[in-house]
Amino acid sequence: MMSHHTATEINSSARRQKSSPLAWLNLILMLIIVLACNYIAYHEYGRKDLTEEERYTISERTMNVLRSQRIQTRETPIRIIFAFKKSTPNYARMRSLLEEYVRHGHGKIELECFDPIRQPNRAREISQIYGVDFKQDLCVIDARKDPTLSLKTFEEERSDRKHVRIRPGTSFVKYETLPDESRRAVALMMDEVVCSAITEAVEGDMRHMYVVEGKGGVSRDDQSLLENIGRIVSSLNIQLSWTNLTGMEILPANAEGLIIVSPQVDFTDEELRAVREFWEREQGRRCIFVALDPTNTKLPRLYRFLREQGVRPNADRVLLRDRRRAYYDITAVFPKGLDCTRKFWNSTTHLEGQSMSFTLEHGDENEATIRRLTTYPVLMSTEEYYGETRSMLEPRFDPREDIPGPLCLGSATTKGSPRSANDMSTLLVLGNTDILLRNNARTEQQDYLHTLWAWMSNRPEYGGKSANQDLTMKIDLNRHSRSALETLTLLVMPLLALFIALMIWQTRRH
Numbered sequence: 001m002m003s004h005h006t007a008t009e010i011n012s013s014a015r016r017q018k019s020s021p022l023a024w025l026n027l028i029l030m031l032i033i034v035l036a037c038n039y040i041a042y043h044e045y046g047r048k049d050l051t052e053e054e055r056y057t058i059s060e061r062t063m064n065v066l067r068s069q070r071i072q073t074r075e076t077p078i079r080i081i082f083a084f085k086k087s088t089p090n091y092a093r094m095r096s097l098l099e100e101y102v103r104h105g106h107g108k109i110e111l112e113c114f115d116p117i118r119q120p121n122r123a124r125e126i127s128q129i130y131g132v133d134f135k136q137d138l139c140v141i142d143a144r145k146d147p148t149l150s151l152k153t154f155e156e157e158r159s160d161r162k163h164v165r166i167r168p169g170t171s172f173v174k175y176e177t178l179p180d181e182s183r184r185a186v187a188l189m190m191d192e193v194v195c196s197a198i199t200e201a202v203e204g205d206m207r208h209m210y211v212v213e214g215k216g217g218v219s220r221d222d223q224s225l226l227e228n229i230g231r232i233v234s235s236l237n238i239q240l241s242w243t244n245l246t247g248m249e250i251l252p253a254n255a256e257g258l259i260i261v262s263p264q265v266d267f268t269d270e271e272l273r274a275v276r277e278f279w280e281r282e283q284g285r286r287c288i289f290v291a292l293d294p295t296n297t298k299l300p301r302l303y304r305f306l307r308e309q310g311v312r313p314n315a316d317r318v319l320l321r322d323r324r325r326a327y328y329d330i331t332a333v334f335p336k337g338l339d340c341t342r343k344f345w346n347s348t349t350h351l352e353g354q355s356m357s358f359t360l361e362h363g364d365e366n367e368a369t370i371r372r373l374t375t376y377p378v379l380m381s382t383e384e385y386y387g388e389t390r391s392m393l394e395p396r397f398d399p400r401e402d403i404p405g406p407l408c409l410g411s412a413t414t415k416g417s418p419r420s421a422n423d424m425s426t427l428l429v430l431g432n433t434d435i436l437l438r439n440n441a442r443t444e445q446q447d448y449l450h451t452l453w454a455w456m457s458n459r460p461e462y463g464g465k466s467a468n469q470d471l472t473m474k475i476d477l478n479r480h481s482r483s484a485l486e487t488l489t490l491l492v493m494p495l496l497a498l499f500i501a502l503m504i505w506q507t508r509r510h
Contacts, residue, residue, distance in 0.1 A: 078141065097191055162205060172193055210252070212245060213243065247270075250277050263292075290302075291433050294318075297356075313356060330350070333380045338376050344447075379408070386404050389401050
């Protein structure tokens with residue numbers, strides 16, 4: 001049995017432990033740590049998207065736009081009014097994306113979200129300012145110096161309506177038509193639409209590029225090869241117009257670019273003089289985009305113009321070695337070269353359709369130096385491919401006639417000093433036209449083309465990779481994978497089921 005003296009000693013020891021100065025010191029330090037963490041968290045806000053596909057994160061391209069000088073040097077912030085009903089599908093995701101705009105805008109983006117059904121007074125105020133009604137969801141991007149001015153401002157002679165963009169909610173979602181003619185939402189296009197609207201509102205007036213017509217390949221009635229280009233240039237606040245070079249000595253003064261896609265008829269000397277005049281202009285930024293059809297190589301005058309810029313079309317077919325039949329699908333690489341494409345260097349992609357290769361060389365290096373011409377590869381094949389120069393014979397690699405890989409499938413040329421980016425000509429040449437079809441181009445190819453177009457239009461900071469926009473699971477298969485999958489589902493699986501059924505029937509029979 002414990003004695004009274006022992007119990008007293010134990011109680012005294014316990015009291016000394018409770019009142020130990022070390023315990024108080026630990027408590028004070030813990031309090032300081034908690035206060036410091038709260039202080040740091042308040043001033044250094046962080047946010048992490050834990051979804052597997054980063055569905056609540058804006059794209060690298062959008063971040064580049066928000067950090068650009070055009071946005072960060074503004075005196076007044078850009079105002080975004082998100083007038084959506086809270087019952088709208090994907091409302092939380094869309095609002096979260098817009099909050100990312102505010103966070104990465106560093107004070108240059110203001111966001112207002114309200115429900116026009118639950119807040120009719122605010123909807124009436126917005127309607128009086130912008131002259132809109134709320135029969136549907138709307139998003140307003142206002143880049144004016146004073147976004148509080150009412151509709152009367154638009155009636156003045158110097159209207160600043162060009163600095164306001166209004167996008168309906170239906171433009172934020174991409175739909176596909178199902179076999180039963182119903183529609184299904186497949187992608188949320190909010191990041192792309194809002195970023196494009198911000199660019200348009202900040203710059204106001206649109207820039208102009210001209211598409212050459214009358215040469216086949218593209219026309220006003222067939223614009224399938226312009227779908228991808230049109231989407232890209234519209235996001236860069238560029239307007240496409242049509243032009244026929246016949247009888248034209250010079251291109252319009254407002255032309256910043258010339259687009260030649262899949263020409264089937266060669267240019268005349270008169271037409272090429274207009275192209276050269278545009279290319280040789282000393283003042284302003286100019287760009288020329290050329291996409292050649294590998295099936296048509298009878299364009300001697302156009303090829304001569306390209307050779308003068310250091311790009312020689314080989315008029316071949318890029319094929320895979322050691323195959324008994326033509327195999328056009330190519331494993332391509334985004335090579336090192338242009339600094340604006342650094343994010344894509346050495347990454348690979350799968351290129352469908354026929355391709356033509358180029359040789360990058362200058363006939364006279366001294367002349368190229370005087371003209372300040374610099375050429376870069378922008379798309380390369382791997383070593384497994386070669387350039388077949390005999391179009392009518394059975395594909396077979398012949399080192400005496402054919403061109404061994406790796407091959408250049410696309411090139412970029414600059415004329416002028418890189419230090420004077422506002423007075424420089426840029427030329428982009430592709431030997432594949434299928435990449436321009438929106439349904440054929442893969443995501444990385446679209447991002448790469450967007451980055452190249454941003455560079456050509458003197459907006460290199462507007463390049464980069466896009467965000468994940470899919471609302472459904474998407475499996476990207478090439479043509480041969482789709483064929484194998486169809487064979488598996490339509491032939492192999494039914495035969496396998498029939499075989500199992502016959503086995504079961506045979507077992508029960510005996």
